Each structure stands twice: as C-alpha cells, then as structure tokens.
Amino acid sequence: MSDDSYSVSEVIAAIEKEEAGWEAGPTNLTAMSDDERQRYLGFNPPAGEPSLATREAIAIESLETARSTRGVGFPASVDLTAYCSPVRDQGGCGSCVAFGSIGAVEGTYRFAARNTNLAIDLSEAHLFFCHARSQGRMCSGSNGGWWVPPALDAIRDRGVVDDPCYPYVGQDQNCTGLCGDSGGRLARIGSWTRLTNANAMKEWLSANGPLVGCFTVYTDFFSYRSGVYRKVSGKVEGGHCVVVVGYDEAQGCWICKNSWGANWGASGYFRIAYGQVGIDAEMWGVTGVESEWTNGRRILGVWTIDQDRNAWAYIEGIGWKRISADNDNIFFDMLAQLLAAKAAQRPCNIRQQGGFIREIYVF
Numbered sequence: 214m215s216d217d218s219y220s221v222s223e224v225i226a227a228i229e230k231e232e233a234g235w236e237a238g239p240t241n242l243t244a245m246s247d248d249e250r251q252r253y254l255g256f257n258p259p260a261g262e263p264s265l266a267t268r269e270a271i272a273i274e275s276l277e278t279a280r281s282t283r284g285v286g287f288p289a290s291v292d293l294t295a296y297c298s299p300v301r302d303q304g305g306c307g308s309c310v311a312f313g314s315i316g317a318v319e320g321t322y323r324f325a326a327r328n329t330n331l332a333i334d335l336s337e338a339h340l341f342f343c344h345a346r347s348q349g350r351m352c353s354g355s356n357g358g359w360w361v362p363p364a365l366d367a368i369r370d371r372g373v374v375d376d377p378c379y380p381y382v383g384q385d386q387n388c389t390g391l392c393g394d395s396g397g398r399l400a401r402i403g404s405w406t407r408l409t410n411a412n413a414m415k416e417w418l419s420a421n422g423p424l425v426g427c428f429t430v431y432t433d434f435f436s437y438r439s440g441v442y443r444k445v446s447g448k449v450e451g452g453h454c455v456v457v458v459g460y461d462e463a464q465g466c467w468i469c470k471n472s473w474g475a476n477w478g479a480s481g482y483f484r485i486a487y488g489q490v491g492i493d494a495e496m497w498g499v500t501g502v503e504s505e506w507t508n509g510r511r512i513l514g515v516w517t518i519d520q521d522r523n524a525w526a527y528i529e530g531i532g533w534k535r536i537s538a539d540n541d542n543i544f545f546d547m548l549a550q551l552l553a554a555k556a557a558q559r560p561c562n563i564r565q566q567g568g569f570i571r572e573i574y575v576f
Contacts, residue, residue, distance in 0.1 A: 224433045227445040235440030241476050242435040247450075250435055253473055255307025255358030256427045256452030262360070265429040265452050268491035271409075272428075276488035279411035287415040292459040292468055293423055296323040298334060300481030302474035304383020306352035309454045310359040311341035312472035313425045314497075316456035318368060318402060321422035322502040328530045333504055335400055338381040339373045340364060343388040352385045361425050361454065361497050365405040368499075372399030375504075397564070403501020409494070411487065415460050417498045424496040426457040426469065431490065437478050441466045442485045457496055458482075467492055501568075507531060508562045512555040515548075526551045526570060528563060537569040550575050 224237040242250050258264060263271060298319045303312050315335045323331045341350070344367035345359045367373075378392040392398070408414050408424070417424060432447025441464050459468035466484040475481040485492050507528065514527035522538035536551070538544045547570065554561050554575045564572040 220432075221436050224436045224446055227433065231443070231445045233443045233445050235442050236438040237433065237436040238438045240436055240438065240478070241474060249305060251451055252305040252307060252353055253303060253309070254430055254451035254453045255303075255309040255352075256454045257307075257358040257360065258452065259360055263494065265449065265491060268427075268494035269429055271495075272491045272493040273488050275409065275411050275493045279487070279493075287412070287419040289463065290459070290461045291415070291419045292461075293320055293324060293418065294458050294468070294470070294482065295329045296320045296422065297456065297458055297470055300470060300475045301337070301381070301472055302383070303337075303381075303472040306341075306383040306385070307358035308337060308341040308345075308352065308383070309472055310361055310364050310425075310427075311337040311345065313427070313454035313456050314361065314364040314368065315340060315373070316470055316472075317423045317425045317497070318400070318499055318502055320456065320458065321499050322400075322504065324422035325502065326530050326532065331530050332508065333400070334376045335504075336374050336376045336379040336381065338376075338386075339379045339391070339395075340367060342386050343379075343391075344371060344373075346388055352383075358452070361427065362405075362407075365402065365425075365497060365499065368400075369402045369405065372401040374398045375400070400502065400504040402499040403503065405497055405499045408496045408498060411493050414457070414493070414496050417496075418457070418459055421498055421500065423470075424457040424498050425454060426467065426492055426496045427452060427454040427494075428485070428492040429453075429490040434490075437483055439479045440484065442483055442489065444490050457492075503565055503568070507565065509560045510563060511558060511560055512551050515552055515555055517548075524548050526555075534563075534565060534570050535568065537571050547573055 221243055315337050319333050322333045349356050350359045351357055374395045375398050378395050378398050430450045430453045431444050433445055456470040457467050458470050465487050469483050471481055511529045512526050513529055517524040522544050524536045525533050527533050536547055560576050562574040
C-alpha cells in the first residue's frame with residue numbers, strides 16, 4: 214500500500230465493506246514511507262518462540278477458550294488510563310518492547326498505590342540502548358527490535374534509571390549519556406508473569422495493573438483514529454508491543470496505550486477487538502515494582518515492636534516499608550529521623566531496596 218491519500222481511502226472503504234465499525238484517517242504515520250513506518254515497530258519473536266502468524270492462531274484459540282470458560286473474578290470493564298504516564302513517541306526506532314515494558318511498570322507502580330499522581334518516569338533509553346544493546350539489539354536491521362522476557366529480566370535484575378537520568382532519542386546509540394549518579398537512581402521489579410488465558414489477563418488488569426501486549430501490525434492499523442480496531446486490509450508490516458491498560462466486555466475489546474505519540478489514534482490510545490492479530494496470544498504482568506528513590510513524601514505513621522530492630526514507616530502514597538536493620542547505628546539514626554519527620558510533617562526523600570528503607574533525606 215502506498216503512502217498517499219488514496220491508501221487511506223482504501224482502508225475506509227474496506228471498513229465500510231466489512232462493517233468493521235472503526236474510524237480510519239490520515240495520521241502522523243500514514244504520511245511516512247513504508248520503510249519509515251516499519252521502523253516504528255520492533256517486536257521480533259526469536260527462534261523457538263511462536264511466529265507472528267502462529268500467535269494470531271493462538272489468540273483466536275484463546276478467545277474461544279475464554280468465551281467457554283468465562284470467569285467471575287473480574288468486572289465487566291477496566292480502564293487504567295489514569296494510572297499511565299503520558300503517551301510518548303518512540304520515533305523511527307524499533308524500541309516498542311522497551312516502551313511497552315516501561316509503561317506497564319510505571320502503571321503498575323501507580324496502581325499498586327492507587328495514586329494516579331505518583332511520581333515515576335523511567336528511562337526507555339536505558340532499557341533499550343543499554344540493556345537491549347548489550348544483547349546485540351538495535352533500532353533496525355537484522356538485529357532490530359527486541360522481545361519481552363529479556364526486557365523484563367533486565368528491569369528485574371539490572372534495573373532502569375529515571376528518564377531525566379537518560380532521556381530517550383529515537384536513534385541508535387551505544388549507552389552514552391547516563392547521569393553521573395545513575396547507580397543510585399534505579400528502579401526494579403520483583404518478578405514478572407506470562408499470561409496465556411484471556412480471562413486471566415482480565416483478572417490481572419483488574420487486580421494488579423497494566424500488562425505488556427504484542428501483536429501483528431497490518432498496514433491498515435497505521436491509519437487508526439478511533440473505535441474498536443479489526444483488521445480489514447493490508448499486508449503484514451511487522452510486530453509491535455504496547456501497554457494494555459484495560460478491557461471492555463460490552464465492546465469485546467482491549468484498551469491499549471501506544472508509543473507513536475499523542476497525535477496518533479485516540480490521543481495515543483486505541484481499542485482492539487478480542488482475538489485480533491495475535492493480541493491475546495500472551496501478555497506479561499509485573500509485580501513488586503520498586504523505585505529506589507522516592508522523593509518529597511511525608512511519613513504518615515511509624516510502627517515498632519519489642520523485638521530487635523523491627524520498625525516500619527508508612528510512606529505517603531506507598532504504604533508500610535520496613536527500616537533496614539543491617540547496621541545498628543544507621544537503623545537507629547533513620548528511625549529517629551523518620552519519627553522527627555512525622556512529628557514535623559516534613560517531606561523526605563527515601564531510598565528503598567529489597568523492600569527495605571535503606572536511606573533517607575529529610576528536608
């Protein structure tokens with residue numbers, strides 16, 4: 214399909230013919246060449262994993278299974294858009310796996326605290342241009358794109374810094390530009406889970422937060438504007454990963470956050486029908502999101518018990534965290550500072566690691 218206005222008209226005509234019910238039109242990607250558009254993808258299943266075509270067949274099978282075994286443990290609709298960070302633009306780089314993974318981590322962190330304003334802005338650049346690059350991955354070419362499990366492994370095992378420490382630029386770079394104190398600005402996850410059942414995905418979204426989801430992109434998807442997407446025309450362009458932020462049983466669709474900028478789709482978001490183009494084949498969720506430094510928080514409670522070095526602090530927007538007892542002097546100093554901060558209602562910067570408060574700075 215060419216990149217002129219007639220190609221969009223073809224999609225509109227196909228939607229009407231199929232009575233697919235979604236809206237197409239010119240977007241920031243339809244004006245690009247075929248090569249430029251394909252650089253906005255980047256989900257490449259490795260050898261030994263199901264191909265894009267196989268994933269599409271698995272998604273249809275998963276849909277049928279979900280229909281016949283519908284669970285009762287989830288509501289009729291969930292929309293976690295309010296917990297998401299702003300829509301970003303990956304540019305002409307196959308880094309969608311990094312954007313989908315980081316978006317799920319950020320949304321899960323906020324959802325766990327039930328705080329839509331919780332400050333967390335992680336670096337897609339660190340995940341892709343450092344961790345993926347160390348595995349030989351690049352923006353494009355034979356080693357272009359990435360795969361979700363190694364991305365989540367990297368966040369769990371190595372951590373990612375905040376975005377101001379390493380801002381994203383949509384072109385290949387060899388892990389240059391990290392801030393000088395990057396080692397103390399890492400966020401990690403405790404674990405990740407692969408989900409292969411659509412009902413389990415819905416239960417996860419309602420209870421735990423956003424998911425990473427991937428699918429086959431056909432040419433018509435580039436012109437999506439609104440509604441529930443169903444493939445109507447075009448060739449396979451490649452694989453793509455996004456953040457799945459909810460679902461709607463009445464419309465039979467997933468709600469997703471894309472990484473093609475806020476001018477694409479419905480302000481950067483889209484809806485896609487269950488079973489379409491591989492979206493339900495599998496999704497990935499994260500748990501135990503932990504940003505090492507949390508800044509400007511008040512201490513709402515302090516709890517101790519008559520046991521050696523057993524004390525906890527309730528951090529605003531986060532909840533109870535135990536004070537590290539690795540060193541007696543540091544433990545008692547932090548406990549005293551936390552008690553004083555609570556009494557004076559003074560904000561703190563707090564470093565957590567492994568579920569423990571390791572360091573604090575009181576304003």
